[in-house]
Amino acid sequence: xxxxxxxxxxIGGSFALALKQAKKVxxxxxxxxxxxxxxxxxxxxxxxxxxxxxxxxxxxxxAAPVAQFGxxxxxxxxxxxxxxxxxxxxxxxIAAARGALGRNLSRFVPAHPIAGGEQSGAAAAKADxxxxxxxxxxxxxxxxxxxxxxxxxxxxxxxxxVSRMSAEEHDAVLSTVxxxxxxxxxxxxxxxAKRENAARLFEIAGAGFRDFTRLAxxxxxxxxxxxxxxxxxxxxDMEAFSRKLAHLKxxxxxxxxxxxxxxxxxxxxxxxxxxxxx
Numbered sequence: 207x208x209x210x211x212x213x214x215x216x217i218g219g220s221f222a223l224a225l226k227q228a229k230k231v232x233x234x235x236x237x238x239x240x241x242x243x244x245x246x247x248x249x250x251x252x253x254x255x256x257x258x259x260x261x262x263x264x265x266x267x268x269a270a271p272v273a274q275f276g277x278x279x280x281x282x283x284x285x286x287x288x289x290x291x292x293x294x295x296x297x298x299x300i301a302a303a304r305g306a307l308g309r310n311l312s313r314f315v316p317a318h319p320i321a322g323g324e325q326s327g328a329a330a331a332k333a334d335x336x337x338x339x340x341x342x343x344x345x346x347x348x349x350x351x352x353x354x355x356x357x358x359x360x361x362x363x364x365x366x367x368v369s370r371m372s373a374e375e376h377d378a379v380l381s382t383v384x385x386x387x388x389x390x391x392x393x394x395x396x397x398x399a400k401r402e403n404a405a406r407l408f409e410i411a412g413a414g415f416r417d418f419t420r421l422a423x424x425x426x427x428x429x430x431x432x433x434x435x436x437x438x439x440x441x442x443d444m445e446a447f448s449r450k451l452a453h454l455k456x457x458x459x460x461x462x463x464x465x466x467x468x469x470x471x472x473x474x475x476x477x478x479x480x481x482x483x484x
Contacts, residue, residue, distance in 0.1 A: 210260035211267050212237040212278055214247040215425075216323055217292040218269030219331025222252050224364035227333045235263055238270075247328035263287055265360070273431040275299050279306035279314075289314040290357045294322075294380060294428075296344045296373035298435040303346075312348040315357040317341055318376065319366060320384075326425040337365035344373045381439035386447060388429055389440065391421035 209231040211218040222234045236244045236253035237260060247253045259281055260266045268278055268291040275293065279302055282289060289310070293299045296316050303314050321339035323330065341361040345354045358368045371379075398407050398415075433440055457465045 207231045207265060208233045208235065208263045209265050209267065210235040210237055210257070210263035211253065211269060212260065213268065213270035213274075214238050214244060214253060214328050214331075215269060215326050216330040216335070217319060217321075218267055219247055219250075219252045219328045220321075220333065220335035221267050221269065221292070221319075221360075221364060223331055223333035224336055225360065226251075228363040230360065230363045231265075235260065243328050247331075250328060250331070252328055252331055260285055260287075265356075266290070267292060271425075271428045271431045272299055272435050276302040276306055279303050282306075283308050283310055285310060285313070287313070288353060288356055290317050290360070292317065292319055294318060294384065294432045295435040296376045300344070300346065300373050311346065312350060313353060314346070315349055315354050316344045316346070316373065317357060317361065318344070318380075319361070321366070322424075325423070326428070334365065336361070339366050341366040341368050342371050342376055343368060344371055344376050377436050378439050381436050381443050385432060385436055385440050386443045388421045388424060389433060389444070390447070391419050392429070395419045395422035 207230060209222060209225060211222050211234060214222070214236045222231070222236075225231045226234065233255070234253045235255050235257045236247050237257055238244050241256075244253065244256045248256065263285075264287045266282060266285065266287060266289045268275060268289070270278060272293045272295055275291070275298075283306060289307075291299060291314075293316070296318065300316055303311055303316075307314055319336055319339060319341045321336050321341075323335075341364075343354065343358055343361075361368050398404060398411075401407060454466070454469070456462075457469070
């Protein structure tokens with residue numbers, strides 16, 4: 207099998223490495239905007255060659271920022287193989303596919319690996335990134351079951367647990383547990399950086415601040431596109447979170463120690479249950 211990866215970064219590069227390790231692909235073609243990144247990917251053995259498009263390949267993974275998907279899909283309208291993606295939003299990606307792929311729409315099976323990280327580029331790719339991680343597939347009505355099964359098999363070969371979900375549910379869930387947390391981390395890091403005593407604050411900040419703001423080291427272009435693409439749901443989650451902050455503010459203003467401790471205890475219990483079950 208010959209694989210083309212459009213966007214050889216953390217997700218795309220790791221997908222290629224995992225499938226090579228599983229002996230599912232014999233040749234990987236890298237397609238992307240940055241020559242230096244593609245050269246690095248070839249040096250690391252992630253890709254075997256570079257090309258301007260996916261011609262001659264059997265499978266394409268699109269792992270570029272989601273705002274680029276419309277242009278990428280247009281370049282694949284005559285592609286005869288299987289197409290999938292690793293985009294963090296699905297409604298906009300599917301809309302772009304419908305507008306550009308034409309009769310090839312049935313070949314596109316949307317997917318999203320829940321296995322990212324704050325590092326980016328070919329340098330961050332690793333073969334075991336998806337081991338034990340969840341990959342959500344959001345099939346289209348136009349997909350044949352054979353195509354969906356083919357994409358699921360590829361992700362399973364990477365070591366992932368695959369499940370199916372509608373695009374609408376996917377975007378709503380990810381808005382709450384991924385997109386909003388990234389926004390909050392960016393906001394916190396930006397707020398501290400713009401304060402007059404920023405240097406002193408960063409000097410004293412410990413592991414808690416480092417862990418909380420880890421997401422702010424993520425790729426800005428990628429997260430710009432995700433937040434804009436899913437903005438209706440992200441805005442709704444921001445509104446709900448603002449109400450939670452307002453409630454905390456009220457507890458502090460009223461010196462309600464018992465109420466504050468109760469909220470903290472409930473939050474800790476919920477998180478501990480989640481960690482223990484994952």
